[in-house]
Amino acid sequence: MQFLFKIPEKMPTMSIKELLENYFLIPRKIRHFLRTKKHVLVNGQPVNWQSTIQAGDSLSLTFDDEDYPTKSIPMGKPDLVQELYQDEHIIIVNKPEGIKTHANEPTELALLNHVSAYVGQICYVVHRLDKETSGAVLFAKNPFVLPILNRLLEKKDIHREYWALVEGSFPYKSKIFKDKIGRDRHDRRKRLVDNKNGKYAETHVTRLKVFDKHTLVKCQLKTGRTHQIRVHLSHQGFPLVGDPLYNQLPSKRLMLHAHRLDFIHPFSLEKICVEAPSESFEKGLK
Template sequence: MDIVELLVSEEHQNERIDKYLSSYNEEWSRTQVQLWIKEGAVKVNEQTVKTNYKCQLHDKIVIEIPEPEPLDVVAEEMDLDIYYEDQDVLVVNKPKGMVVHPAPGHMSGTLVNGLMAHCQDLSGINGVLRPGIVHRIDKDTSGLLMVAKNDMAHESLVEQLVNKTVTRRYKAIVHGSIPHDHGTINAPIGRDKMDRQSMTVTNESSKEAVTHFHVLERFENYTFVECQLETGRTHQIRVHMKYIGYPLVGDPKYGPKKTLSINGQALHAGILGFEHPRTKEYLEFEAPLPEQFEDVLNQLRNNR
C-alpha cells in the first residue's frame, strides 16, 4: 500500500477534494479518487470526508492507495502518428493530452492502448502496464517517443539513455525574457518533501539533472527556447526552468496561475535521435510544433 500525504495550499482552498486530488496526479481519474474517498482511503486531518468536501488551508490529506488488482490492458484502435517503425523499434509523435501508459483508475485512452492495437510485438521488460515503453513524456507534453518492440531493443535503448547518447531536444515557451542566449542548468532533482507528487531541486534523495537551453525568440514577457536533455528526470525541464526563474507557460504544477491559454505546459519533444539497436545506424526524427503551440507563438509575435 502506498501512502501519499498532502498539505493544502492557499491556491486550492475551497476546492472540492475529488477535483483537487484528480488534478494533482494525472494518473488518478476523478472516478477513482471518488471511490477511494467513499471507501475511507482518504482522510483529512485524520477524519474521513465526503467527495464534495471543500479543502481548507493547511488541511492535511492522507491517501492510502490500495495495492492494485491484476489488470489487463485492452488494445484500442487509434490513429497513431508513427514516424518510424521496423522489427525492433517504433517512433511515435504523442499528442498533447494523452497519457503514455495505463495506471489503476486510468486504463483506457493511453498511448499503450493504441500501441497494443497497432502491433503485437512490444517488449515486456516494463511489465503489463508499460509494454515497450522505454521513456515517457508528461500527459500535456507533446512529441516524439521511442518504443521497443522486443527486449533486445529495450535494453539497448535504455543503455543509451543511461549513457546520455540519446538526442532529446524540446521546444518551450517560458514566462519572462531570458537575457542570455545560452545556458546550462546543473541542479539535482528529487521529490518535494512538502508535495510528494511534485519534483524540486534538492540535495536530499535526488539524482543528477542537467538541462542545456538556448533562446530561439524573445518577446516582452516571454521567451521561446529549445532545451536539450542530458539526463531524463521526471518533470526535468519544467522543474529546471522554474528553478532559474522562467517557468513554462501553461504549467499547472510549476507555473504561475496567470498564464497564456494553452491547456497545459507549452512543451514539445520535437527532436529525438538514437542508435538503432540492431543496425547501429544513428537515426534522428523531428516533429513540428502542434497547431495550438504555433497559435500561441503567433499571438506573441502579433502583440509585439
C-alpha cells in the first residue's frame, strides 16, 4: 500500500518525525518499520527523520501488509450507493433512510458493505447515522487515514448540519440545547435527558420554516451523542415527525436528514463541503 502526497502551501513547517507522529498519527511500531525499511521518501530520496518538509515536496509512504492487516467483510450492492464526493482517501455518500451505517452481525449487509463494493476495497466508518436517518456519511478508504479523520471528528472539525421536521410550532428563531443525555434504564433502545448522570450534549437549532402543524429546523451538532437531536427536541416538547422511539404519531419516515457535511481535507488542506439531497424528505415537507 503506497501513498503519494504533494505537501500543500498551507502545511505548517515540521520535521518528517513530527509529520508522521503528530499529524498522520501513525502508530509507533509502524513508524519504526517505515524508518528501518526506508519506506519514507521525499522527492524520491530517503530522508533523515529530522529533515524538514517544504511546500511542494513529494512525499511517498509505503506500507507492508503486516502494517495494516486487511479485514474481511461481505461485499454489498454497489448500485445502492449515491456518491457525493470521492478521492484517494475518503468517500462521502448519501445514505437512504431505513438502512444501517454498519452491520451488527458478520453476515449482515449495511451501508458500509455497499460502499466497500462500490469502491472496490474495504472501507471504514468515520461516523454513523441512525438507521432511520438519511443523508451525508463519511467513510475512510484505507486504515491509514482513519485515525486522522477520527481526530477531526473528536476535535469537532467535521461540521454536520441536519434538517429536522418537528411537531408543533417551534417558538425560537434560534436556540442552543445543552441538556446531558444518558441511557433509558427501562428501554435499552432509547436515550433520555439526564442532567445528573448523563454526558454533555450540545445542539444548535435554527428555525427555517413554519407549517400548519410542524416546523422545519436546522440542527448543528457540537457533540455526537446517540439520538442527540431526537432526544433534545423531544425533551423540549417538539419530537421529530415519524420518530418511532420518541413520538407516538405515525408517519412514513423519521424526518431527520444529514443535509450538509464540511471539513478541511487533512492532506490537501482544502475545504470539502457537500450537500445531500433527499427526495423522500422533501416529499415529507409537502
